[in-house]
Amino acid sequence: MAEAAAKRAPEMESGGVAEPESRHLFEGSNWTFDTMGRTYDAIQEIALNDLGLDVYPNQIEIISSEQMLDAYSSIGMPLMYQHWSYGKRFVREAQMYQKGYAGLAYEIVINSNPCISYNMEDSTMAMQALVMAHAAFGHNHFFKNNYLFQQWTDAEGILDYLEFAKRYVAKCEERHSTAAVEEILDAAHTLMDHGVFRYRRRPKLNLREQAERERERRQYQERTFNDLWRTLPRNGADMQMEQADVEIDERKTRLKLPEENLLYFLEKNSPVLEPWQRELLHIVRNIGQYFYPQKQTKVMNEGCATFVHLYILNQLYDKGLLPEGAMLEALHSHSSVVFQPDFNDKRYSGINPYALGLAMMEDIKRICVEPTPEDEEWFPEIAGCGDWRGTLKDAWANYRDESFIQQYLSPNVIRKMKLFVLADDSTDTHFTVTDIHDERGFRNVRRALARSYDLGAIEPDIQIVDVDLRGDRKLRLQHTMRDGVPLSERSRDEVLKHIRRLWGYEVGLVGVEADTDKTSYEISTEDAVDEDD
Amino acid sequence: MPMPHFIDRRLNPKQKSLGNRQRFMRRARAQIKEVVNKSIRERNVSDITNGETISIPTKGIGEPRFHHAPSGGRRNRVFTGNEEFNAGDRIPKPPQGGQGEGGKKATDRGEGEDEFQFVLSREEFLDMFFEDLELPDLVKTSLKEVCSYKPHRAGFASSGSPTNINVLRTMRNSFGRRIALKRPTSGDEDGLTQRILDLEARSDLTPDERLWMAELHKQLEELKCRRRAIPYVDPFDLRYNRFENHPEPNTNAVMFCLMDVSGSMGEREKDLAKRFFMILHMFLKRRYERIEVVFVRHTHEAQEVDEETFFYSRETGGTVVSSALKEMLEIVHDRYPPGEWNIYTAQASDGDNFSGDAEKCIELLDTALMPLCQYYAYVEILDEREMELFQDPEKGTALWQAYRAVGASWPNFETKRIAGPGDIYPVFRELFAKQVADG
Numbered sequence: 001m002a003e004a005a006a007k008r009a010p011e012m013e014s015g016g017v018a019e020p021e022s023r024h025l026f027e028g029s030n031w032t033f034d035t036m037g038r039t040y041d042a043i044q045e046i047a048l049n050d051l052g053l054d055v056y057p058n059q060i061e062i063i064s065s066e067q068m069l070d071a072y073s074s075i076g077m078p079l080m081y082q083h084w085s086y087g088k089r090f091v092r093e094a095q096m097y098q099k100g101y102a103g104l105a106y107e108i109v110i111n112s113n114p115c116i117s118y119n120m121e122d123s124t125m126a127m128q129a130l131v132m133a134h135a136a137f138g139h140n141h142f143f144k145n146n147y148l149f150q151q152w153t154d155a156e157g158i159l160d161y162l163e164f165a166k167r168y169v170a171k172c173e174e175r176h177s178t179a180a181v182e183e184i185l186d187a188a189h190t191l192m193d194h195g196v197f198r199y200r201r202r203p204k205l206n207l208r209e210q211a212e213r214e215r216e217r218r219q220y221q222e223r224t225f226n227d228l229w230r231t232l233p234r235n236g237a238d239m240q241m242e243q244a245d246v247e248i249d250e251r252k253t254r255l256k257l258p259e260e261n262l263l264y265f266l267e268k269n270s271p272v273l274e275p276w277q278r279e280l281l282h283i284v285r286n287i288g289q290y291f292y293p294q295k296q297t298k299v300m301n302e303g304c305a306t307f308v309h310l311y312i313l314n315q316l317y318d319k320g321l322l323p324e325g326a327m328l329e330a331l332h333s334h335s336s337v338v339f340q341p342d343f344n345d346k347r348y349s350g351i352n353p354y355a356l357g358l359a360m361m362e363d364i365k366r367i368c369v370e371p372t373p374e375d376e377e378w379f380p381e382i383a384g385c386g387d388w389r390g391t392l393k394d395a396w397a398n399y400r401d402e403s404f405i406q407q408y409l410s411p412n413v414i415r416k417m418k419l420f421v422l423a424d425d426s427t428d429t430h431f432t433v434t435d436i437h438d439e440r441g442f443r444n445v446r447r448a449l450a451r452s453y454d455l456g457a458i459e460p461d462i463q464i465v466d467v468d469l470r471g472d473r474k475l476r477l478q479h480t481m482r483d484g485v486p487l488s489e490r491s492r493d494e495v496l497k498h499i500r501r502l503w504g505y506e507v508g509l510v511g512v513e514a515d516t517d518k519t520s521y522e523i524s525t526e527d528a529v530d531e532d533d
Numbered sequence: 534m535p536m537p538h539f540i541d542r543r544l545n546p547k548q549k550s551l552g553n554r555q556r557f558m559r560r561a562r563a564q565i566k567e568v569v570n571k572s573i574r575e576r577n578v579s580d581i582t583n584g585e586t587i588s589i590p591t592k593g594i595g596e597p598r599f600h601h602a603p604s605g606g607r608r609n610r611v612f613t614g615n616e617e618f619n620a621g622d623r624i625p626k627p628p629q630g631g632q633g634e635g636g637k638k639a640t641d642r643g644e645g646e647d648e649f650q651f652v653l654s655r656e657e658f659l660d661m662f663f664e665d666l667e668l669p670d671l672v673k674t675s676l677k678e679v680c681s682y683k684p685h686r687a688g689f690a691s692s693g694s695p696t697n698i699n700v701l702r703t704m705r706n707s708f709g710r711r712i713a714l715k716r717p718t719s720g721d722e723d724g725l726t727q728r729i730l731d732l733e734a735r736s737d738l739t740p741d742e743r744l745w746m747a748e749l750h751k752q753l754e755e756l757k758c759r760r761r762a763i764p765y766v767d768p769f770d771l772r773y774n775r776f777e778n779h780p781e782p783n784t785n786a787v788m789f790c791l792m793d794v795s796g797s798m799g800e801r802e803k804d805l806a807k808r809f810f811m812i813l814h815m816f817l818k819r820r821y822e823r824i825e826v827v828f829v830r831h832t833h834e835a836q837e838v839d840e841e842t843f844f845y846s847r848e849t850g851g852t853v854v855s856s857a858l859k860e861m862l863e864i865v866h867d868r869y870p871p872g873e874w875n876i877y878t879a880q881a882s883d884g885d886n887f888s889g890d891a892e893k894c895i896e897l898l899d900t901a902l903m904p905l906c907q908y909y910a911y912v913e914i915l916d917e918r919e920m921e922l923f924q925d926p927e928k929g930t931a932l933w934q935a936y937r938a939v940g941a942s943w944p945n946f947e948t949k950r951i952a953g954p955g956d957i958y959p960v961f962r963e964l965f966a967k968q969v970a971d972g
Contacts, residue, residue: 417613491600494597
């Protein structure tokens with residue numbers, strides 16, 4: 001929000017001087033634990049009593065820049081098992097940082113209870129204030145209240161679980177050699193995106209309930225039994241076909257196929273894995289599942305945190321608690337975080353989730369407080385309701401990026417960001433601009449943008465459809481292709497090799513067009529081996 | 534809402550990622566190795582002990598995932614900042630669909646042949662460098678050591694470990710302080726006590742004397758109190774001997790690199806020679822504070838050149854080894870008086886020499902050069918086939934025979950035939966054996 005920064009600056013010049021010096025929470029750029037504590041209290045006052053946020057208790061840890069590098073090369077977790085890919089990330093991040101290509105993140109916040117956030121020791125006090133408002137209240141509230149996090153992650157237990165995972169992996173390395181563990185982890189990591197449950201599973205029935213259901217079924221069969229069916233004539237071939245179909249159906253049911261959680265299936269059913277190897281898959285799967293909500297709420301999560309820190313800083317400043325210099329510094333870094341370059345800018349690398357998130361949050365607030373006739377038409381439930389705090393909190397709690405955009409992206413934001421949709425058909429020599437920020441385009445832009453945040457659409461739909469455990473044990477995967485979008489071939493073949501390692505037998509992948517059911521490609525790990533020879 | 538917990542983690546162990554880094558290095562070993570080898574070829578002889586920024590291809594360290602290809606099929610993308618487009622506008626695609634936006638996406642996901650760049654630490658670089666030289670571990674560690682330090686006395690400090698207490702200084706301080714604060718000595722106390730005892734011993738005390746005795750008791754009490762309040766040795770008095778680590782005094786060394794650069798020395802031979810020179814240089818660097826390297830190349834005549842020319846330019850002509858020795862001798866006389874410089878020589882050649890020159894070499898070495906040199910290492914670079922032919926050290930070219938003869942009479946003269954990097958170390962065995970024994 002570059003505009004926000006620009007708008008604030010003149011106000012401060014006039015208003016800031018008049019404030020009595022003594023009310024400032026801190027002076028200068030150095031922080032101490034004392035000023036941190038005071039600032040925290042002031043921020044908390046606004047967050048809880050003004051915004052009415054609901055947060056986990058905070059635990060704020062001060063770390064050095066080197067520790068920050070450590071932390072975010074192991075996917076941001078304070079504890080993590082060891083793996084070479086984290087080392088790779090570390091050397092890359094360290095390189096980027098040392099060369100000055102990239103700054104370090106100012107904070108990392110962990111969805112746990114208590115909510116742990118890392119602040120860097122080199123940050124100035126102004127930055128510490130911004131980071132506390134952003135992470136310890138913004139993200140914290142989002143973690144505690146969003147339905148995805150509530151449903152899928154266990155904030156109480158995550159640190160203990162990681163501790164366990166780390167020890168377990170280390171123990172396995174000791175017992176079975178690092179290479180053996182690495183082989184399994186490598187393979188598991190390639191499937192991390194396909195190791196999550198996207199929907200809640202039905203609760204497992206206990207033994208008594210199972211028996212009960214079995215009895216009910218039998219009763220139903222007995223009630224509806226009609227001997228007449230037996231007398232219908234049938235030919236032999238049909239019978240056999242039917243027999244085979246029934247068998248396939250039966251084994252599919254037994255294995256609960258089709259299954260989109262590939263890691264889960266392999267963990268439970270692979271014929272070749274040792275128990276410790278299954279446990280490793282389980283660990284990777286759990287961690288993947290833990291991060292699944294975060295992947296689906298980037299825009300909202302950052303939008304929420306950015307909105308919160310901006311609001312809190314402004315409040316602090318208006319109350320005369322922040323020195324002018326600190327406010328300017330915080331706003332400067334705020335506006336670089338939410339900077340959104342245009343598509344033809346060299347710096348463009350997609351839509352900045354901070355920018356989009358903040359723009360939408362601010363717009364929701366505007367719609368609640370000062371709606372235009374357009375808003376009345378588009379958002380009749382919230383326009384002019386006045387309760388922007390409640391409306392935002394409701395949105396933060398009950399949506400994910402895709403549904404949030406679909407619900408709340410207003411024509412105003414589309415206009416401001418000048419969004420447009422570009423259709424790319426690989427059979428066409430031209431791109432086509434299908435919709436822009438005008439009356440006719442709003443809904444389509446919104447739909448297209450929402451869809452681009454739908455993990456179900458971003459990630460390829462690959463499921464295990466069949467396996468004959470008594471026969472050739474070939475694991476059959478199916479890639480359902482939407483809009484003819486293919487998989488990237490090289491990594492596809494690599495991943496299949498990894499699956500083969502976990503499954504132990506042949507693995508085949510079939511690409512099927514979703515709308516036509518036409519098979520578009522078919523490969524198998526055994527073909528690949530032949531090619532190598 | 535309770536107060537937040539601020540936790541200061543700055544003192545927690547750093548380098549939590551070290552294990553990950555090592556795993557990564559192991560993973561990418563083959564590629565790193567290749568790059569290091571290439572880098573050795575490009576480095577200066579004296580520039581071996583720094584780390585190295587290397588970039589390796591992402592192959593083998595990729596993390597494949599199922600993901601959509603950057604192009605193909607039908608898709609809608611949303612962009613920001615529309616200025617001129619209207620719905621229905623058609624924009625020609627950039628040639629070769631992989632370029633532009635698509636290409637960028639591919640690299641983001643770790644695909645494509647982009648390079649992965651990072652810095653090897655000095656240790657890691659040396660490990661790779663040593664890998665196929667087959668140096669014994671003892672030698673490796675001694676080469677990797679940066680410098681040796683010795684503690685030297687450096688005045689006194691007010692803090693330190695109890696073993697370093699300087700008693701004299703401490704007591705002097707204590708004495709001065711006791712005088713300044715007028716701490717009663719034990720003599721004062723004894724005198725007073727004695728006077729009280731004397732008075733008490735008498736039975737006939739006048740009232741004045743009684744008063745006097747009470748006064749004395751009071752004085753004694755005060756005196757004792759004062760002695761208690763002013764300690765004999767205060768922590769404030771303590772002085773410790775202070776030590777500073779000084780690098781071991783090293784002297785200067787000069788290293789002569791002699792090489793035959795006639796046409797018969799090809800790329801492979803020069804590469805081997807370079808490694809040979811590098812090891813000697815590392816050894817010297819560890820031992821001496823200041824090292825100079827002199828490059829002398831020769832065909833039928835010798836010439837001092839810079840490193841670039843030494844390794845990379847080609848000369849044609851015959852081969853007269855003694856010319857290099859003469860040149861070296863002259864340089865020593867001109868610039869490196871043996872009294873101030875330790876002289877080390879490394880010579881590499883393919884063994885060719887002008888017939889009749891070998892005797893001249895023997896004479897030069899025996900009478901002039903060897904008395905000046907700390908160490909003289911000669912390698913004859915052969916190819917594998919020749920290596921088999923010359924299994925027997927007795928046989929060989931005239932130069933080889935001649936150098937063998939010199940080696941017999943000078944213990945600090947080493948000769949060796951090498952065909953691969955693994956053969957280099959034995960040339961220096963003597964040198965390192967001595968070093969290890971010294972250490």
